[in-house]
Amino acid sequence: MVMQTLPALTEASVWRALEEIPDPELPVVNLVELGIVRAIRFNADAVQVVITPTFAGCPAYEVMSEQIRARIEQEGAARVEVVVRHDPPWTSEWITEAARAKLKAAGLAPPPRHTGNLIQVLLEPVACPRCESTQTSLRNSFGTTPCRMIYTCNNCLEPFELFKPL
Numbered sequence: 001m002v003m004q005t006l007p008a009l010t011e012a013s014v015w016r017a018l019e020e021i022p023d024p025e026l027p028v029v030n031l032v033e034l035g036i037v038r039a040i041r042f043n044a045d046a047v048q049v050v051i052t053p054t055f056a057g058c059p060a061y062e063v064m065s066e067q068i069r070a071r072i073e074q075e076g077a078a079r080v081e082v083v084v085r086h087d088p089p090w091t092s093e094w095i096t097e098a099a100r101a102k103l104k105a106a107g108l109a110p111p112p113r114h115t116g117n118l119i120q121v122l123l124e125p126v127a128c129p130r131c132e133s134t135q136t137s138l139r140n141s142f143g144t145t146p147c148r149m150i151y152t153c154n155n156c157l158e159p160f161e162l163f164k165p166l
C-alpha cells in the first residue's frame with residue numbers, strides 16, 4: 001500500500017476538521033460551535049476528542065462519533081478515540097455567537113443567554129427570529145425534537161421554533 005503524505009496533524013488542524021462536521025439534528029451549525037467538542041488531546045498513538053452531547057441519551061451520539069473518527073482519520077490520524085464527558089453537562093451557554101446567528105437565519109430562535117439563571121430566562125418573552133417582535137406565544141413545549149419549543153409570532157403570524165435554553 002502506498003502511503004499518502006499528509007500535512008502534520010496539529011491541534012489547530014483537528015479543530016478545523018471538526019468544524020466541518022454538521023450537527024446531525026441541526027445541520028446549519030457544526031459540532032464545534034454548538035459546544036459539543038470540549039477538548040482535543042494527543043496521546044502517544046491516538047488523537048482523543050472529548051465530546052459532551054447536548055441532551056442526555058442523544059440518539060445522534062453514535063453518528064457523531066463515527067463522523068468524528070472518519071474525519072480525523074482523513075486528516076492522517078492513525079487512531080482516533082472519542083471520549084464522552086457528561087460532567088459538566090452540556091449547556092446552551094456553550095453555543096457560540098456565530099452559531100446563534102446561523103440558527104436564527106434558519107428560522108430557529110437561538111436559546112437565550114441565561115448565565116445559570118434558567119427560570120428567569122424562561123419567563124422572559126422570546127423574540128421572533130423573522131421580525132424580532134417579542135409579541136410571541138408559546139404553542140407547544142415540544143417541537144419537532146425534544147430540544148425545541150413551538151411559538152407563534154403575534155406580529156408576523158408565523159410559527160417558529162425555539163432551541164430550548166439548557
Ligand SMILES: [Zn+2]
Nearest residue numbers: 128131153156
Ligand atoms: Zn415575527
